[in-house]
Amino acid sequence: MGGAYSSLLALDLIKAAPVHPFDLHKGTEGKKVIILGAGLAGMTAAYELNKLGYECTILEARDRVGGRCWSIRGGSTNIETEHGAHTAAFDKGLYFNAGPSRIPHHHELSMHYCKEFGVQLEVYNNINEAAYYFSEGNGPLSGKKIRKREIHNDVRGYMTELLAKAIDQGQIQMAMTKDDVEKIVHYLEAEGGLDRDKLYKASARRGYKVPPGVYEGEYSEAYPLMDILSSGLMEPDFYNVAEYTYELQMTMFQAVGGMDMIAKALGERVKPAVNLGAEVSSIKNTDTGVKVVYKTAAGEKEIEGDMCICTIPLPVLSYIDHNFSGTVTRAIDYATYNKTGKIGLQFKRRFWEEDERIYGGITHTNNELTQIFYPSNEYQSNKGVLIGYYNFGDKAERVGELSYAEREKLALEKGAMIHPQYNNEFENSFSVTWHKTKYNMGGWAEYNSQTRESIYKVLLEPEKNVYFAGEHMTYLNAWMAGAFESARSVVAEIHTRVSGQNFKYPKTTG
Numbered sequence: 354m355g356g357a358y359s360s361l362l363a364l365d366l367i368k369a370a371p372v373h374p375f376d377l378h379k380g381t382e383g384k385k386v387i388i389l390g391a392g393l394a395g396m397t398a399a400y401e402l403n404k405l406g407y408e409c410t411i412l413e414a415r416d417r418v419g420g421r422c423w424s425i426r427g428g429s430t431n432i433e434t435e436h437g438a439h440t441a442a443f444d445k446g447l448y449f450n451a452g453p454s455r456i457p458h459h460h461e462l463s464m465h466y467c468k469e470f471g472v473q474l475e476v477y478n479n480i481n482e483a484a485y486y487f488s489e490g491n492g493p494l495s496g497k498k499i500r501k502r503e504i505h506n507d508v509r510g511y512m513t514e515l516l517a518k519a520i521d522q523g524q525i526q527m528a529m530t531k532d533d534v535e536k537i538v539h540y541l542e543a544e545g546g547l548d549r550d551k552l553y554k555a556s557a558r559r560g561y562k563v564p565p566g567v568y569e570g571e572y573s574e575a576y577p578l579m580d581i582l583s584s585g586l587m588e589p590d591f592y593n594v595a596e597y598t599y600e601l602q603m604t605m606f607q608a609v610g611g612m613d614m615i616a617k618a619l620g621e622r623v624k625p626a627v628n629l630g631a632e633v634s635s636i637k638n639t640d641t642g643v644k645v646v647y648k649t650a651a652g653e654k655e656i657e658g659d660m661c662i663c664t665i666p667l668p669v670l671s672y673i674d675h676n677f678s679g680t681v682t683r684a685i686d687y688a689t690y691n692k693t694g695k696i697g698l699q700f701k702r703r704f705w706e707e708d709e710r711i712y713g714g715i716t717h718t719n720n721e722l723t724q725i726f727y728p729s730n731e732y733q734s735n736k737g738v739l740i741g742y743y744n745f746g747d748k749a750e751r752v753g754e755l756s757y758a759e760r761e762k763l764a765l766e767k768g769a770m771i772h773p774q775y776n777n778e779f780e781n782s783f784s785v786t787w788h789k790t791k792y793n794m795g796g797w798a799e800y801n802s803q804t805r806e807s808i809y810k811v812l813l814e815p816e817k818n819v820y821f822a823g824e825h826m827t828y829l830n831a832w833m834a835g836a837f838e839s840a841r842s843v844v845a846e847i848h849t850r851v852s853g854q855n856f857k858y859p860k861t862t863g
């Protein structure tokens with residue numbers, strides 16, 4: 354797909370992803386904007402403000418741009434609180450995405466900027482029925498790796514069987530004509546793969562024990578419903594999220610060569626404005642603008658500007674000196690971010706493809722691994738890095754407490770229960786715990802209806818000359834589109850204020 358999307362766009366054969374109107378006009382030269390953080394939000398803000406004639410300075414604490422938009426290659430280093438720095442030893446050409454790994458087709462701004470920066474995209478295979486469910490615990494099916502297509506079709510079959518029988522026997526109280534009943538029952542038969550007696554039996558849908566060739570082939574047998582239920586395979590860890598969750602539905606994309614190609618392309622476009630190794634320690638509104646103090650290898654420095662866009666994640670901002678109001682201070686201090694971690698495992702051989710015919714997609718477990726992501730690129734090549742766990746919440750917290758070596762051990766032990774090939778093919782690993790990662794201290798912002806009011810709405814308004822942006826300033830939390838959207842929103846606000854141009858960017862689109 355890589356070149357295909359951009360080629361089709363270039364040839365005008367498909368329309369560029371539409372975005373909210375953003376027709377700001379140049380008109381105010383030389384206003385100085387200090388941008389805190391060179392993640393996607395900060396750099397997008399600078400990129401768009403530069404077009405309008407503003408003078409931007411970006412202060413970035415790390416020695417690289419991109420923030421969470423980061424792909425791990427040989428030589429990549431991360432610093433975690435308690436565990437210190439560690440460095441990846443992946444072979445040249447191998448990588449995994451520690452942060453964003455997939456772009457939904459409807460994230461118009463992510464698609465828009467990839468096009469504008471010439472970042473090549475390829476399909477990210479988020480849905481793979483050949484990947485596994487693995488339930489650790491009780492029940493006759495636990496401890497076994499089971500292809501998703503088997504559980505999906507068995508559960509769908511049994512559920513539709515129950516419903517079809519109940520409807521047919523008039524046990525569901527609904528105003529329906531005989532004709533309606535017949536139509537619904539026919540639909541359920543088709544949906545669940547039921548036979549004429551409305552019974553679910555295994556068919557080709559769930560795969561074969563003996564695949565067909567010059568002979569007919571033999572279907573695999575359905576698992577009894579009670580075995581599936583008692584083995585935990587109908588519990589939330591195994592819900593069919595990929596097809597049913599808006600953001601996870603195909604088509605999904607990834608940047609060719611690593612998702613941070615997006616950050617790098619953006620970084621090139623704002624390069625003169627970026628100051629790396631500049632850790633902000635104080636942000637103060639003044640009578641005429643903003644004063645920011647930051648630490649560099651050469652000592653402490655100070656910069657003044659007319660306005661400031663702060664994209665520093667809130668758990669980090671909470672420890673930075675400022676003179677914001679009590680309400681804004683409370684909003685920053687009480688923000689909650691999720692806990693999440695990933696580990697990349699390099700293997701000598703792509704056994705998941707060679708031995709098990711898994712090309713991309715995700716295996717789900719109910720243990721600490723939560724998910725194993727198989728790479729959606731370089732199929733049938735020699736080596737590969739797969740994401741050995743991608744976990745959240747309590748599981749991420751427990752695993753994040755472990756040392757780097759202990760995390761590797763856990764990923765290998767638990768992973769080998771599914772893929773015994775781990776024992777012979779493993780080469781090296783690199784793990785990132787986002788809630789322990791310096792300059793982030795969390796995966797992404799999490800809100801409920803109450804904190805949308807007490808935190809989010811408060812920070813949507815500028816604090817005098819300081820504007821807040823980043824994924825946390827949208828309803829697109831955990832998505833790059835949120836960073837892009839929030840950047841455009843504050844650029845529009847600043848430009849409206851400075852130029853008097855009458856323009857309102859639609860806020861908080863979901």
Ligand SMILES: Cc1cc2nc3c(=O)[nH]c(=O)nc-3n(C[C@H](O)[C@H](O)[C@H](O)COP(=O)(O)OP(=O)(O)OC[C@H]3O[C@@H](n4cnc5c(N)ncnc54)[C@H](O)[C@@H]3O)c2cc1C
Binds near residue numbers: 390454693
């Ligand atoms: C595990 C994970 C998986 C994800 N998966 C996806 C996905 O599949 N698809 C998708 O679209 N999105 C995904 N996301 C979300 C996406 O990565 C973010 O929404 C986006 O990158 C956030 O950009 P940002 O600019 O708001 O924040 P950041 O990228 O965090 O940028 C903030 C910047 O501020 C800097 N900073 C911090 N403190 C200071 C300081 N004191 N002084 C100066 N600079 C400082 C940081 O170093 C950083 O560069 C994922 C994120 C994570 C963590």
